[in-house]
Amino acid sequence: MFANVPVLSLIIWLPLLGSLVVLLLPGRSGGAIRWAGISFTFVSMVLAFGLYASYLPLAGGGEFAEHGSWLSVPLNTEVMQDTSVTSYRLAFDYSLGVDGISMPLVLLTGIVASMASLASVHIFKRQKTYFSLFLLLQTGMYGVFLARDVIWFFIFFELTLIPMFFLIGIWGYYGREKAANRFLVYNGLGSAVMLLAFLILIATLGFASVQTDGGIELTFSGSYDTMLANLADPNAAAHQAGAWLLSDNLQWAAFILLLVAFGIKLPIFPFHTWMLKVHAEAPPPVVMIHSGILLKMGVYGLIRFAAFLLPAQLHSWSAVLAVLGVINILYGAVLACAQKEFKLVLAYSSISHMGIVLLGIASLNETGFEGAVYQAVSHGLISALLFLIVGSLHERTGTTRIDELGGLARAVPFTAGILLTAGLASLGLPGLSGFIGEFLSFLGLFSTMKALTAIGTIGVLLAAVYMLRSVLAMTYGPLPEKLAGLKEARFIETLPMVVLTAFIVLLGIYPSLLTDLMQHGFDGLLRELQTGVGG
Amino acid sequence: MSSVFSQYAWLVPAFPVAAFAILTALGRSLSRAGAVIATIASLASFILSLIIAIERIGQNAEDYVGGIDWLRTGAVNISAGYEVTNLTSLMLVVVTLVALLVNLYSFGYMAGDGRISVFYAYVALFTASMLGLVLADNLAILYICWELVGVCSFLLIGFWYQKPEARAAAKKAFIVTRVGDLGLLIAILLLFWYMPGHALDFASIHNVFDTQSGIVSMSITTLIALLIFVGAVGKSGQFPLHVWLPDAMEGPTPISALIHAATMVAAGVFLVVRTFDIFEASSAAMTVVAVIGAFTAIFAATIGLAQNDIKRILAYSTVSQLGYMMLALGVGSVSAAMFHLFTHAFFKALLFLGAGSVIHAIHTQDIREMGGLGRRMKVTAWTFGIGALALSGIPPFSGFWSKEAILTAALEGDHPWLFIVGVVTAFFTALYMARLFFLAFAGKPRGNAEQAAHAKESPAVMTIPMIVLAALAVVSGFVQTPFKDWLGEWLTGEASSHGASGLVLVASIAASLLGLYLGWLAFVRGTLRPDAVSSRLPWLSRLLERKYYIDELYQLVFAGGLRGLGRALAVFDEAVVDGAVRLTGYSVRALGRLNTKLQNGQIQTYGLAAILAAVILVLAIAGRRFW
């Protein structure tokens, strides 16, 4: 379907092109700006679905990989000591790829971003800037999931930071600037820690040597594939003259740094406070993106780098991860029960749900890994839907405090129905997508840590408590008088609600849609975990 | 031997699913047309189920298993499969029949409601899920349907969402049953990793546990059985998770009949039956099942004595009867349990529909405001009476036979204490039913004039289902009598006629009659003052009225505990976790302020700072080489 078409690049860069197009449109033409913003978003989504359609799990997405040299800088071309290495270079290559782990997340990005773009039509304040940043953000998100070079990953990761800062800081609610600052500095810290880990990995794993007439040319690069290859064949790597090997201590350092970096994004307790502010203060379409996609970058990074590149550490710290996961689940759930603001309920519920992802990763088996990714995708869809509704309600009522709302099922039955569905999906109702992720994660972890899993499942119960408590308080019961004149959602609002609900139901009813995709995604890691670590 | 129709069993739930889809898609505009669609769908399901059952009765067909791959990942390979056995085909018939009747009945009962199509959509979804639960060939699919019936129950309890009580009841139902679901979930996880080949289907479970091969160790078996039982306890309203079921009566009465009497609450019993091999492999688990069942039976029956809400009395009665079924399972008699499930489905549904008919007429649920309805609502009174007699265990009504089967099983299983509990419960059952019936239908109207004026018989669309059920309540007991154990043979495949035990017959009939008589004395004749007990032992009646204060206890311990913990953690989150973040920010800013302090504009201060720094630098780095 995509023979000779750099589809991954198209997916990534088309939104950037869109961003420029929007910038060049005259500021007064609101309709054209909206139209351009939405259509560029949709084009990438359509491409993502095309990619999905032509993706063969067995091939592992190799046919889509793109590679181009971007820059290669000399580190040292002068022989200083007596080694066979004649030159050292540092290469940053443009390298993209898709596999069973990134494919679901790319789809998620396409869906959620498109729906968020539809939800953005209500934003009238500085529309041009908004849509241009919104598209820029998409470039970053697609890039994160498709990049196969740690430096590019980092660049895309950071690229999501700046638009988000603006989107929160300009279009947010009352405390937006504080939230934006908190977001920036906290995530900046995360990416800084990540960069340090990446640099350690580049310096120790990311080298490739070329034998030339004069001697050996050693090239350091952030190439993920090079790292994997070196990791898989430590003996060959050890022969590389001059390069120093990844010692145990360094491996641990890199692992912990990555855990912290992605733990901030995920977020793992106690690094979660920043995201509460973002959830509460950012405009709803942006929270859709944030909670729906950006948090998943933490999941993805954790699996892609911490797990795949440092399997031994993952293996010995699986219990720690599981404990962290259980803490996340329970801590988030208990706190969600204590909130009065629906947005904060959702924020804490995100913490709780991300704990389940950690459990999946800690399981060290395919079921758990796939459960983690499944949970990520499902949570992305569900929280996007929930915040879509939050936005719709906030626009009408001016509040999303649980105690100020009630009886919405009477005033806005459709929205309330979708809210109830989303709430049920969030609490892990079978038949909706949330259940599959939870089930697989628990199932995976249960093979190794039974008691912890059992404790973790209490989170499922608490999820019912906080979700029903808040959703029922908002939708059921008598309708307060001041809400009597509410208008039902317009078509442009219902469309994304229906689409997201449809995906949630679809993934809940037929999970193989996604699990088949991931089928061979974890083969390499599982092999490492079995041979490299077990032996 | 072929199973021609069994392979189409998946169509049974497919009809209501289709109805649900149509009703949801078309929304409220359908109104009564939606009700028609849903009813037709349930009729189709019923007919197909009946055909399947007849096919199986006639040909003693083989079990049929079919399905598609559903979830494939790593070690997991779960199919969306269905299995048709005698047991499931029986359940199919019960469920579809009651569903059909309730669909019909609701036509009248819900006639005035603007959201009637939503109601039918929910009912259709429930029916589909319940049928899926029955048909599921493995625990994973069963669990999914298990949760789905739970959510439908939740939706229907909260159908009149504007009532705060309905909201609270719906929430409570969902959360309390979820406690049980959690047990089931963990049981499934355990089974998954202990079963050879990670199989979760019932056939494999049967193979592994029935052969006593010791593949799964004793302690694990017990654990799994108990966890499954926790699930059953939640769904079937057994002690200590019974608290949701009486509150669930906030939902429309047809729902109480369908979900909270006949089908869903029996799913717990069905689950235990389905996984009975695991229970049988662990005597400890069996004991627990029996004791919990027996305790629940008597416990709920006593509470039922002191309630005044007609539906709540029936609800506690349901809890109590489900306890009977568990008791039967605990003493090892699947057939007795299934038999009671079967009969109970009919007479309890009947009772609820009758109660609904009364409520529909006079708009109150308090039996103290009723009275004398028998004259104005003849069909309702007669059918209700039949139901009450069946429930009370008066021969030859169906309840008598099934209850007798259970008591026999208890006695034969060498559990005399359980037998005694069963008999005492039978007495209480008859007593509260007598109280209910006589207060509502006999005597003079006690309500206000308006209610009295409203009291007239319900339309035919409501009475016909009641009549059908009444007929079934009379005859359904004959499928298994002490003399011909036809149902048990058909279900378990082994002839296990238990014969008639004189003791059991006498004891159970005596207990029931005594209860009825006492009720008659108290509420019709008036020779016994109804408040004889409450005036002498006020604490006891208070204890019963307040349902042993279980709700209050849970409220205090769990709800209060969670709230307290939540508040404490909220403070912790704000003060400690976020505090640490703020502290970091503050300390960096403090460093900045220190710098601002240094910059006072005096060049000599700057110089001094610089020279001091230089001295420290030199001493620290170079100086260490010199001493």
Added chain:
Amino acid sequence: MSMLGSYLTLAAVLFCVGLFGVLTKRNAIIVLLSIELMLNAVNLNLVAFSKYGAQPSLAGQIFSLFSMTVAAAEAAVGIAVLIALYRRKATVNVDEYDELGR
């Protein structure tokens, strides 16, 4: 060699005296002069090394010539700046040059 030690010590003392003056003197002119003192300490050092150093050479003396010249230029500029400042502030008290930084 002992001669060198004495010169070096003297230079160090001069340098420190100059530094002390820069840091403590209230009068701006004295501050400028103290800088000159520090530079002169260096000159002494250079000349001493040039004569008594491990490898005596003329370079040190040449260096010191440059250094003196530069020091003179620096002093001239310094005084000029100070005069301009004095015109506005009418004080040579260093403490009062603190308009910036507050």
Added chain:
Amino acid sequence: MIQTNTLTWSDTWYMAPELALVVATLVLAALDLALPRRTNRDWIGWGALAGLVAAGVFVGWHIHDLRSAAGAGEQTYHSLLGGSYRIDDFGNLLKLIFLGASALLVLASLGTVKREDVPIKGEFYYLFLPAVVGAMVMASSADLITLFLGMELLGITSYILVGVRKRTGVSGEAAFKYVVTGGTASAFILYGMSFLYGLTGSTNLGAIRGALGGAAADSRALIYAAFFLLIVGFALKLALAPFHAWAPDVYQGAPTPVTSFLAVVAKGAVFAMAYRLFLNTAYFQTDDSRLRGDVFLALAVLAAAAMIVGIAGALKQQSAKRLLALSGVANAGVLLVPLALDVTDLHASLFSEFLYYFIAYVFMNVGAFAVLTVILRDAGSDKLSAFAGLYHRAPWTAVAMTALLCSLAGLPITGGFFGKLFILFASVQTKAYWLAAILLATTVVSYYVYFSFIRQMYMRTGDTDGKVAVPVPAGIVIWLSAAATVALGLAPKPVLDWVGGVYSLAVDFVAR
């Protein structure tokens, strides 16, 4: 022993860039004096610009010559004046940057300098040029004496430049503070130099390295004294924390073009001198490896302190100029890191790292100061709040400023990002993880600092809604800087390839 170091004609050619500037200075000064008072003096600025461009052309020519020589396998440096002055790639690259930066500064000042009430506009420009000459001499010298002379030439002219607005009090005060600090720093450096000379008997850097090894055995204390005095001096000159306190005051009091000159060219020149001096002299052969380690450790500690204190101090600054001064302190720390790291096989690229980040630093500072000039001209205040609503009042300038700020904060894809990335990678390769960690942590804090501009520009509304008038030359400089900053991030390869291809550690540092 004593060579006669005459200036030959061939040497004149090699020194053509410096001479071009000297000639331009003299011509401009003479014309300024000779022409009648009423004549418009605007052309002086253009004249200075022409001089800078001419010097740049000569430097480019030299680079080209050396490349051809390298191609032919000939010697790739020229040593003049008895080895005290070197025409090599190290010096040439830096000179090119100094000249380019100065040209940008002059260009940016063309439309604005009259408003800054510089009463004697001519002086401003023809003092500017000798300062650049001083910087070039510092970059090209291989002898203590010439290094010192270059430093003083730069120093003395910039003292005057700082005080050129002699009618305003703060300008004079800034100049006085600069004189005192600069003089003290010079004294420290000179004092350190005197010990280097005394231990080795030579002022030539190559000779010093050769002889220091022998002296290390019995004069360890003096070697420590020499290097630590130099370090203290350089720390003062470079405003490394906690030697930095003068910088915000001086930057604030000086006219904005001068401020950016101090931040960019003057700082770069001192770095050039420090790199040349330390890499030549500190790598002497000795058995006592701790000695060298201590020297570089001191530099690393100073770099770390500068990064931390600089960025922390900038956190709560309300004055944009002081903020940029403190940001300069932090960036000086970053620029020092490559020097402070071990030179090993894996890390011989310290000059590339330094130079790349320095180029990025030049552009972002020149651009940011140009924006600041525009703002000052409009609002008359350098408070952060003067940037409020800039996005509405001058959107293009605001966007350019955003790019510059992203670069300052080290966010991709900008020059600042890649500059920091290379330095970070170097620290990781040489296992200086603590330095990398501090660099990263301060970078994160710097997000907050630089984004405070962005908050003002995009999220606040200013006192007025009127458009901000941006003079054309300033606008050109702003956009040129922003474009260059982004280009450096998008395609760092040409610059790095060029630097890597041109420069050689063995040839360019080690003076023979």
